[in-house]
Amino acid sequence: MVKIKLCGLTRRCDIKWANELHPDYVGFVFAGSRRRVTDGQAAQLRKILREDIPAVGVFVDEPIDHVAALVRQGVIQMVQLHGAEDEGYIRELRRAVSVPVIQAFSVRSPEDIQAAGKSSADFILLDHGTGGTGQAFDWTLAAALDRPYFLAGGLHPGNAAVAAELRPYAVDVSSGIETEGVKDRQKMVEFARRIRHTF
Numbered sequence: 001m002v003k004i005k006l007c008g009l010t011r012r013c014d015i016k017w018a019n020e021l022h023p024d025y026v027g028f029v030f031a032g033s034r035r036r037v038t039d040g041q042a043a044q045l046r047k048i049l050r051e052d053i054p055a056v057g058v059f060v061d062e063p064i065d066h067v068a069a070l071v072r073q074g075v076i077q078m079v080q081l082h083g084a085e086d087e088g089y090i091r092e093l094r095r096a097v098s099v100p101v102i103q104a105f106s107v108r109s110p111e112d113i114q115a116a117g118k119s120s121a122d123f124i125l126l127d128h129g130t131g132g133t134g135q136a137f138d139w140t141l142a143a144a145l146d147r148p149y150f151l152a153g154g155l156h157p158g159n160a161a162v163a164a165e166l167r168p169y170a171v172d173v174s175s176g177i178e179t180e181g182v183k184d185r186q187k188m189v190e191f192a193r194r195i196r197h198t199f
């Protein structure tokens with residue numbers, strides 16, 4: 001079964017709907033974005049999120065001390081690196097805390113897929129651009145990968161079944177489950193239904 005990550009949750013109702021749908025992961029964005037949450041907001045949201053759903057902290061070139069503090073406080077259970085973080089950053093992060101790391105790659109060419117394949121991160125995530133853009137990359141490029149990956153960028157209920165048929169490890173969605181900039185329960189339900197019913 002393809003796993004589901006619902007990203008960019010910001011409100012208590014988003015968490016309530018996620019708890020009902022029980023995705024495999026939810027994402028809190030700590031990077032500069034209209035979806036950014038403060039540490040305090042994320043801590044409050046984590047408290048009401050089902051205990052068995054890991055919260056993924058999404059960062060762009062964030063100082064490691066800050067990322068590690070959020071892990072130690074129990075606010076996040078996984079780290080997603082969405083900037084220009086390199087192997088040295090991942091090594092240093094692992095010395096600080098022991099949680100699964102997802103490294104995001106912006107995919108424009110077969111070379112980007114090759115680079116992603118070499119990452120030492122626990123998981124790689126293939127995306128269109130800087131993150132949360134609502135745009136898809138050319139998914140046919142992913143066929144060259146010989147490791148599991150999160151498929152992200154421009155997913156929505158209308159293309160969820162096609163995405164699931166590529167058999168990624170997980171699908172990651174944000175813009176495509178929003179209406180007027182906030183999460184939309186109906187779209188969240190429909191997205192999860194279409195992913196789960198593909199099998």
Ligand SMILES: O=C(O)c1ccccc1NCC(=O)[C@H](O)[C@H](O)COP(=O)(O)O
Nearest residue numbers: 007033131132133134153154173174175
């Ligand atoms: O979501 C954001 O605003 C964001 C900002 C900066 C870095 C990463 C960000 N999101 C990361 C995600 O994991 C998104 O779910 C992923 O990029 C897909 O986004 P979308 O195309 O909107 O579904």
